[in-house]
Amino acid sequence: MTSKAYALEASHLTKSFGALKAVDDVSFSVYQGEIFGFLGPNGAGKTTTLRMLTGLLTPDDGRVAIQGFDLQTSLVKAKMQMGVIPEVGTIYVDLTAEQNLALTGRYYGLSRERIAQRTKELLSALGLYDRRADRVRTYSKGMRQRISFACAIIHEPSVLFMDEPTEGLDVQSRRLLIDMVLELNRKGCTIFLTTHNIEEANALCQRVAIINKGRLVALDRPETLRSSFEKTQSVEVSFDPPLDGDALCGGHVSKVETSGDKFILYTDDLHGTIEYVTDIARQRGVRILSLRTRGPSLEEAFVMLTESTSRGCVIND
Amino acid sequence: MRGIAVTTEKNMRIYYRKAPVVIFGLLFPLFMFVAFFIGRELEIELFFPAFLAMTLFFTSSSVGPLITPWEKQARTFERLLSYPITVGTLVLGDMAAGMLFGAAISVLVLLVGVAFVGVGISSIVLFLAALILGAICFASMGVLLAAPASSSPSNIMMLSSLIRFPLIFISGIFIPLGELEGLRLATSYASPLTYLVDAMNHAAGGPTSMPVVVDIAVLTAVSAVFLMAATAIHKRSLMKGL
Ligand SMILES: Nc1ncnc2c1ncn2[C@@H]1O[C@H](COP(=O)(O)OP(=O)(O)O)[C@@H](O)[C@H]1O
Ligand SMILES: [Mg+2]
Numbered sequence: 244m245t246s247k248a249y250a251l252e253a254s255h256l257t258k259s260f261g262a263l264k265a266v267d268d269v270s271f272s273v274y275q276g277e278i279f280g281f282l283g284p285n286g287a288g289k290t291t292t293l294r295m296l297t298g299l300l301t302p303d304d305g306r307v308a309i310q311g312f313d314l315q316t317s318l319v320k321a322k323m324q325m326g327v328i329p330e331v332g333t334i335y336v337d338l339t340a341e342q343n344l345a346l347t348g349r350y351y352g353l354s355r356e357r358i359a360q361r362t363k364e365l366l367s368a369l370g371l372y373d374r375r376a377d378r379v380r381t382y383s384k385g386m387r388q389r390i391s392f393a394c395a396i397i398h399e400p401s402v403l404f405m406d407e408p409t410e411g412l413d414v415q416s417r418r419l420l421i422d423m424v425l426e427l428n429r430k431g432c433t434i435f436l437t438t439h440n441i442e443e444a445n446a447l448c449q450r451v452a453i454i455n456k457g458r459l460v461a462l463d464r465p466e467t468l469r470s471s472f473e474k475t476q477s478v479e480v481s482f483d484p485p486l487d488g489d490a491l492c493g494g495h496v497s498k499v500e501t502s503g504d505k506f507i508l509y510t511d512d513l514h515g516t517i518e519y520v521t522d523i524a525r526q527r528g529v530r531i532l533s534l535r536t537r538g539p540s541l542e543e544a545f546v547m548l549t550e551s552t553s554r555g556c557v558i559n560d
Numbered sequence: 561m562r563g564i565a566v567t568t569e570k571n572m573r574i575y576y577r578k579a580p581v582v583i584f585g586l587l588f589p590l591f592m593f594v595a596f597f598i599g600r601e602l603e604i605e606l607f608f609p610a611f612l613a614m615t616l617f618f619t620s621s622s623v624g625p626l627i628t629p630w631e632k633q634a635r636t637f638e639r640l641l642s643y644p645i646t647v648g649t650l651v652l653g654d655m656a657a658g659m660l661f662g663a664a665i666s667v668l669v670l671l672v673g674v675a676f677v678g679v680g681i682s683s684i685v686l687f688l689a690a691l692i693l694g695a696i697c698f699a700s701m702g703v704l705l706a707a708p709a710s711s712s713p714s715n716i717m718m719l720s721s722l723i724r725f726p727l728i729f730i731s732g733i734f735i736p737l738g739e740l741e742g743l744r745l746a747t748s749y750a751s752p753l754t755y756l757v758d759a760m761n762h763a764a765g766g767p768t769s770m771p772v773v774v775d776i777a778v779l780t781a782v783s784a785v786f787l788m789a790a791t792a793i794h795k796r797s798l799m800k801g802l
Pocket of ligand 1: 260283289292
């Protein structure tokens with residue numbers, strides 16, 4: 244047994260598929276009762292990591308403990324503590340909502356009475372009690388996702404894993420799901436969720452780990468990470484006659500990229516940068532041909548976090 | 561134990577009704593029966609034990625190959641794996657579903673045989689032993705066939721038919737073992753189905769060619785090998801096609 248302060252401990256997780264290192268030496272811990280976000284672009288290794296955390300995939304290297312149970316030595320005990328909503332995993336469409344819940348409940352060893360009680364509770368809360376005897380085949384995507392969620396928590400897990408849970412959901416289902424997650428968390432359940440949505444991670448999570456190309460590049464509170472994202476706003480500008488990129492370094496500009504005859508100036512202050520650009524144009528006597536602002540970019544944030552050593556202005560051609 | 565029972569029940573609820581199980585498990589042996597026995601001057605009582613063995617073989621091996629590929633294609637497999645069970649539990653649950661399917665249908669066929677054809681069973685105990693062992697053995701074979709699967713049920717059903725079909729011709733069903741010689745006899749000894757046919761003949765008082773102890777021993781050993789191989793291969797190809 245390891246410390247009970249952590250609901251989940253992962254150390255040096257590594258997994259390769261052929262020559263590709265999908266997850267590379269990833270270590271982190273999640274506190275009891277925390278909502279922990281795992282943020283990264285597509286193909287970053289989020290699903291692979293989650294599969295190793297839930298015991299589906301055996302890591303090439305590294306260890307995982309859930310509530311102190313090591314996955315290698317106490318897999319079934321560790322799994323009893325978890326609820327899992329896989330990225331694309333669905334429930335059985337040939338069974339009714341009730342049957343799906345009962346099946347899951349029995350896998351976790353719940354009694355018949357307990358299953359009946361939980362089924363009523365959950366289906367009522369999710370607004371599907373009237374449809375309980377219908378086959379899931381006839382449900383909409385949002386309804387299936389709700390049943391899927393109910394299945395994952397019927398045994399009241401102490402850690403809930405969700406792989407991009409709100410992906411592709413309509414606004415109403417998304418709202419309902421988030422409320423349920425928050426409610427569950429209030430009751431003490433630790434939540435581990437993956438997402439590629441910055442806003443969602445910021446709004447929901449107490450701490451966020453950022454993964455890119457299989458490597459953990461940051462782990463912090465969302466407020467702290469927000470400044471990293473704000474640095475990735477940009478102004479796209481072109482001049483006539485063309486200017487040299489060096490001339491644009493300064494002010495709030497942290498990085499200059501050229502793309503054709505345009506410059507992309509990364510900054511945490513759009514307003515200041517626009518004023519700065521117009522000042523330069525006036526000083527040099529050149530005309531601004533085009534000017535466009537762009538919001539924060541997740542991809543760019545990952546690049547910046549990965550090469551976070553560089554301070555000041557960098558010019559990339 | 562609980563995991564095995566729940567898995568079995570899930571499989572029974574969902575997969576017994578799937579078209580490939582009905583086609584390859586029920587219609588196939590019926591078709592074979594019609595094609596080979598009806599309209600020929602064969603004594604049906606004499607061949608009934610062999611036919612029963614064939615039915616048990618087809619029915620019990622028809623559920624296993626379907627389950628895992630189907631679950632992978634329907635994307636229910638990943639969630640199933642997250643439940644507190646091991647691969648061994650899943651393999652046994654899939655096997656049990658096939659075994660119960662095969663045993664139930666075969667008992668039904670036997671009852672029809674007794675009622676309409678006048679088939680006699682000389683040793684009920686032996687018959688039950690052969691039934692259960694045969695069902696376990698070929699249900700395990702079914703699960704083994706699904707083991708390398710990715711996510712294409714139809715491919716696996718084809719493959720499993722290709723493997724199952726030839727077995728019925730080399731297992732002393734249409735031609736009793738006593739009439740075979742040399743290479744053909746040797747091939748028959750290599751088919752596990754031969755021993756089930758022989759055991760059924762023991763139970764029904766038909767023509768046999770080996771001591772019943774040998775039949776029982778071979779079926780038990782082959783079941784164990786199938787189950788172990790199925791578990792090992794399933795473990796390796798668990799995440800294939802997810
Ligand atoms: N079973 C697999 N076989 C081969 N490559 C895989 C497999 N699973 C994932 N990958 C690769 O590993 C990388 C990480 O994938 P994944 O963990 O699914 O990313 P994410 O969930 O962050 O989008 C991707 O490049 C993906 O193509
Ligand atoms: Mg993913």
